[in-house]
Amino acid sequence: MDFLNAIVALSNFVIIPAMAYGSQLALGALGVTLIYGILRFSNFAHGDTMAFGTMVVILFTWLFQSWGISLGPLPTALLAIPFGIAGTAALVLITDRGIYRFYRGQKAKPVVFVIVSIGVMFIYNGLTRFILGADDQRFADGERFIINAREFKQMTGLDEGLGIKTTQGLTVVTAIIVVALLFWFLNRTRTGKSMRAYSDNEDLALLSGINPERVVMVTWLIVAALITVAGTLYGLDKSYKPFTYFQLLLPIFASAIVGGLGSPLGAIAGGFVIAFSEVAITYAWKKVLVYLMPEALEPSGLVQLMATEYKFAVSFMILVVVLLFKPTGLFKGKSV
Amino acid sequence: MSDNPYQNDRGNKDASITRPGKPSEIDSTKRSGPMTEAPGGPYLIGDTMTGGYGKGPDILHDCTIAVDKGEIAVIVGPNGAGKSTAMKAVFGMLDVRSGAVRLDGHDITQLTPQDRVAQGMGFVPQTSNIFTSMTVEENLEMGAFIRLDDFTSTMEQVYELFPILKEKRRQPAGELSGGQRQQVAVGRALMTQPKVLMLDEPTAGVSPIVMDELFDRIIEVARTGISILMVEQNARQALEIADKGYVLVQGRNAYTGTGKELLADPEVRKSFLGG
Numbered sequence: 128m129d130f131l132n133a134i135v136a137l138s139n140f141v142i143i144p145a146m147a148y149g150s151q152l153a154l155g156a157l158g159v160t161l162i163y164g165i166l167r168f169s170n171f172a173h174g175d176t177m178a179f180g181t182m183v184v185i186l187f188t189w190l191f192q193s194w195g196i197s198l199g200p201l202p203t204a205l206l207a208i209p210f211g212i213a214g215t216a217a218l219v220l221i222t223d224r225g226i227y228r229f230y231r232g233q234k235a236k237p238v239v240f241v242i243v244s245i246g247v248m249f250i251y252n253g254l255t256r257f258i259l260g261a262d263d264q265r266f267a268d269g270e271r272f273i274i275n276a277r278e279f280k281q282m283t284g285l286d287e288g289l290g291i292k293t294t295q296g297l298t299v300v301t302a303i304i305v306v307a308l309l310f311w312f313l314n315r316t317r318t319g320k321s322m323r324a325y326s327d328n329e330d331l332a333l334l335s336g337i338n339p340e341r342v343v344m345v346t347w348l349i350v351a352a353l354i355t356v357a358g359t360l361y362g363l364d365k366s367y368k369p370f371t372y373f374q375l376l377l378p379i380f381a382s383a384i385v386g387g388l389g390s391p392l393g394a395i396a397g398g399f400v401i402a403f404s405e406v407a408i409t410y411a412w413k414k415v416l417v418y419l420m421p422e423a424l425e426p427s428g429l430v431q432l433m434a435t436e437y438k439f440a441v442s443f444m445i446l447v448v449v450l451l452f453k454p455t456g457l458f459k460g461k462s463v
Numbered sequence: 464m465s466d467n468p469y470q471n472d473r474g475n476k477d478a479s480i481t482r483p484g485k486p487s488e489i490d491s492t493k494r495s496g497p498m499t500e501a502p503g504g505p506y507l508i509g510d511t512m513t514g515g516y517g518k519g520p521d522i523l524h525d526c527t528i529a530v531d532k533g534e535i536a537v538i539v540g541p542n543g544a545g546k547s548t549a550m551k552a553v554f555g556m557l558d559v560r561s562g563a564v565r566l567d568g569h570d571i572t573q574l575t576p577q578d579r580v581a582q583g584m585g586f587v588p589q590t591s592n593i594f595t596s597m598t599v600e601e602n603l604e605m606g607a608f609i610r611l612d613d614f615t616s617t618m619e620q621v622y623e624l625f626p627i628l629k630e631k632r633r634q635p636a637g638e639l640s641g642g643q644r645q646q647v648a649v650g651r652a653l654m655t656q657p658k659v660l661m662l663d664e665p666t667a668g669v670s671p672i673v674m675d676e677l678f679d680r681i682i683e684v685a686r687t688g689i690s691i692l693m694v695e696q697n698a699r700q701a702l703e704i705a706d707k708g709y710v711l712v713q714g715r716n717a718y719t720g721t722g723k724e725l726l727a728d729p730e731v732r733k734s735f736l737g738g
Contacts, residue, residue, distance in 0.1 A: 163482055232492040237486070238480070240481075320601060329487035330591070331588065334576060335580065335609075337605070337608050384479055
């Protein structure tokens with residue numbers, strides 16, 4: 128019984144939240160890795176693109192709510208996602224046309240693109256704050272829980288409750304669908320293969336009649352979709368605040384690098400590695416240990432390795448360790 | 464390297480923010496200009512081309528290279544003579560400041576390389592001429608990218624020409640030997656069913672046996688009616704199979720003639736074929 132309680136507590140406080148967070152990071156990291164693979168630079172505007180995309184979703188969610196449209200138990204935001212993707216796609220394509228394309232024509236070095244993306248980041252940053260403001264926004268509605276902790280206790284007779292939020296379930300399911308679609312696209316479709324070909328050898332792709340500008344455009348479209356979905360899921364699961372989204376840049380970069388930049392599979396694995404480490408290190412393990420250890424050995428403290436305020440330090444540490452010992456990342460990306 | 468500040472990365476080696484590797488040399492943001500009628504003349508001709516890379520100095524000076532249907536034309540010459548450059552100029556990979564490129568009665572000087580592919584030109588670069596991370600079959604598929612019809616019969620023809628590729632078709636092309644990679648490279652270019660195939664030193668870095676084999680295959684390809692324009696380091700062997708030969712020196716046409724004429728020319732023999 129104690130053992131079961133321990134497992135339930137562990138699932139409730141570590142495994143389930145980390146799964147959801149990991150899925151969100153994975154979707155974000157996939158975007159970073161795609162841009163790195165195709166356009167050769169790390170996009171620092173990624174976090175703020177995410178904030179912008181989510182903002183569009185929020186605005187449409189409010190519009191739908193005011194019209195009285197809802198999805199019943201599911202959040203209305205799901206209906207607004209396609210509009211959010213369209214808005215984000217328009218933004219990144221305009222940015223590419225007006226800014227990045229100029230530097231491509233100049234054959235600028237990737238590091239120039241990095242700096243350019245930081246500039247773009249500030250613009251997006253201001254844009255989002257100008258339209259929606261810098262404050263917290265709530266836009267989640269619908270059923271709150273799939274499994275309620277209290278009902279779970281009554282059902283099983285255990286001391287520990289297990290709660291799964293609708294948004295957590297939704298995040299994992301959506302992430303699986305999106306990732307499956309992405310892999311199908313990259314490995315099976317003509318356009319997807321042309322993207323891999325371009326990432327492999329730009330000049331040869333061009334000599335095969337693949338239009339590089341089209342590859343770049345498709346990449347931005349996919350990134351817009353991935354990032355809007357990731358941002359919306361994060362916002363539903365936690366809350367929406369532009370600054371938090373900017374801060375997500377670090378764990379997202381860490382995920383992409385830990386998995387191996389340029390490797391989509393690595394981005395996903397990296398996302399979960401970072402999420403699990405972050406949650407596990409900032410979790411107070413006392414609750415689980417009380418069930419597992421003999422009474423005499425029960426810990427008196429919280430057994431929390433790090434306060435949650437330091438969670439970004441975790442991704443940073445992992446990033447440093449990986450860069451020191453396995454620079455290509457877990458999945459042999461384009462050797463960092 | 465250049466005085467373009469955009470191309471100065473101050474020795475940045477941080478691969479966690481910038482992807483290492485060779486970036487594209489071709490300006491992909493450029494658009495094609497118009498294609499005009501220009502009847503007459505050989506099937507493909509780079510006519511009195513002068514030009515160089517980007518804003519750099521001229522490398523080619525009034526250089527003319529032509530090939531007719533089903534012929535093999537070979538460009539030979541010493542190192543740094545502009546052989547590869549001449550080939551790239553014909554393919555639109557560098558600015559031709561004066562002169563013209565004509566294909567099948569059309570002036571294609573203003574076309575981008577991508578659009579020249581669509582016009583029936585195939586190009587096999589000297590290095591990094593395959594998609595290393597993709598399988599042999601995917602390489603061929605990418606070769607056929609611009610074709611919207613069923614290309615399985617073309618793929619069968621390529622496999623017939625290079626049987627080893629059929630055996631290895633599920634293997635990543637990067638795992639193949641040098642000779643096999645060249646076969647993938649040529650096979651990829653053949654997938655568009657080009658009317659002209661341009662090969663930049665196809666036998667660079669392969670053993671003499673493989674080289675003979677590759678030359679045999681190239682002759683076979685030419686027999687199917689495809690014109691071949693080739694840059695070769697192994698001048699003697701190349702001129703033996705050539706219908707037309709061009710000897711370039713410092714970006715200019717030094718000698719022009721049939722392969723046999725050039726092989727017999729005492730001047731050419733002395734200067735370029737080692738006596």
